[in-house]
Amino acid sequence: MSNRAAVGTPLFRRTIARVLRRIGRRGASLAFVGLLSMAIAASLAFVPADQRVAPGYAMLASIAPLTVWALVWCATGALCLVQMFMRSDRVAFAAATALLMMYGLVYLLSTFTGVNPRGWVGGAVWLAFGGWIALIATWPEAVVVSRFPGGRADAAAVIVADGAGVIQSWNPQAATLFGWTIDEAVGRSLTILMPPRFRGQHAAGLARVGSTGRSELAGRDIPLVGLHRDGSEFAIALTVNAWHSDDGVTYTGVVRPVGGGSVQPE
Numbered sequence: 001m002s003n004r005a006a007v008g009t010p011l012f013r014r015t016i017a018r019v020l021r022r023i024g025r026r027g028a029s030l031a032f033v034g035l036l037s038m039a040i041a042a043s044l045a046f047v048p049a050d051q052r053v054a055p056g057y058a059m060l061a062s063i064a065p066l067t068v069w070a071l072v073w074c075a076t077g078a079l080c081l082v083q084m085f086m087r088s089d090r091v092a093f094a095a096a097t098a099l100l101m102m103y104g105l106v107y108l109l110s111t112f113t114g115v116n117p118r119g120w121v122g123g124a125v126w127l128a129f130g131g132w133i134a135l136i137a138t139w140p141e142a143v144v145v146s147r148f149p150g151g152r153a154d155a156a157a158v159i160v161a162d163g164a165g166v167i168q169s170w171n172p173q174a175a176t177l178f179g180w181t182i183d184e185a186v187g188r189s190l191t192i193l194m195p196p197r198f199r200g201q202h203a204a205g206l207a208r209v210g211s212t213g214r215s216e217l218a219g220r221d222i223p224l225v226g227l228h229r230d231g232s233e234f235a236i237a238l239t240v241n242a243w244h245s246d247d248g249v250t251y252t253g254v255v256r257p258v259g260g261g262s263v264q265p266e
Contacts, residue, residue: 025136025139026084026089026136027084027089028084029136030083030084030089030093030096031081031084033077033080033096033133034076034080034081034084034092035081037073037074037077037080037096037099038073038078040073041071041073041074041077042070044066044070045066045067047066055115055116055117055119056119056122058115058116059107059115059119060106062115063106073099076095076099079091080092080095080096090137093137096133097130097133097134100126100127100129100130100133101126101130103130104122104123104124104125104129104130105123105127107122107126108120108123111123138243139243156254156255156256157171157174157176157254158171158173158174158252158253158255159171159174159190159193159252159253160250161190161250161251161253162248162250162251163209163210163250163251165189165202165203165206165251166189166190167185167187167188167189167190168186168250170182177226177228177255177257178193178226178227178229179228179230180192180229191203192227193226194224194226195225195227195233198224198225210249221237221238221239222237222240223235223237223238224238226255234257235258236255236257236258237258238254239253240252240253241253
């Protein structure tokens with residue numbers, strides 16, 4: 001039995017570590033919110049009859065049946081648990097934040113109406129929880145490289161750029177793929193990585209994200225053409241994620257070569 005435990009524990013830890021790398025901090029937070037939402041849904045769906053007159057339950061029931069609240073929490077939890085594995089998880093974060101904030105406001109209002117004199121305590125907790133989830137929603141989304149075509153996950157080129165398209169970070173795989181060393185690449189424009197015919201489209205995309213705050217390409221696998229330092233072109237697969245902070249937009253791109261042949265300019 002002890003031998004099995006000794007073997008199983010490292011395997012379990014490796015599995016958990018692999019899952020956490022896959023979903024990132026945002027995904028782990030969604031997992032917590034999803035499981036908590038499911039627990040809340042169960043508590044609302046199976047309230048003992050003698051507890052339904054308690055101020056908290058009575059206040060909720062005055063707005064909508066407890067079964068409706070349970071369904072809302074269950075749907076939110078399921079959405080969180082599904083999107084924790086997806087590159088784009090903004091819908092889950094928006095739904096969870098909205099529900100938590102609404103729950104907090106309902107508890108606060110119940111204090112002023114007299115239905116639940118201690119409702120302000122629960123309201124403060126729920127609003128703080130909702131604010132925490134809203135803060136996590138600003139974290140960078142998980143970048144998953146294992147789904148790119150061809151090659152190993154640890155061979156991906158990872159590039160970080162600011163809102164103006166200036167390279168801020170450049171890993172050794174990017175140096176191997178594009179031919180620019182880390183010192184040479186950092187501080188240069190992303191346009192050094194693409195043929196001239198695509199640079200206008202790239203500039204227009206950066207301007208659009210800067211003005212609208214939205215990226216139509218975030219989280220998608222995009223087939224593109226890369227430009228090596230020696231001038232040769234090659235097919236690549238790109239996924240890009242963008243997040244916003246007080247310092248502006250930051251982009252993280254993960255690039256893999258596709259196939260082994262060069263690309264002829266059009």
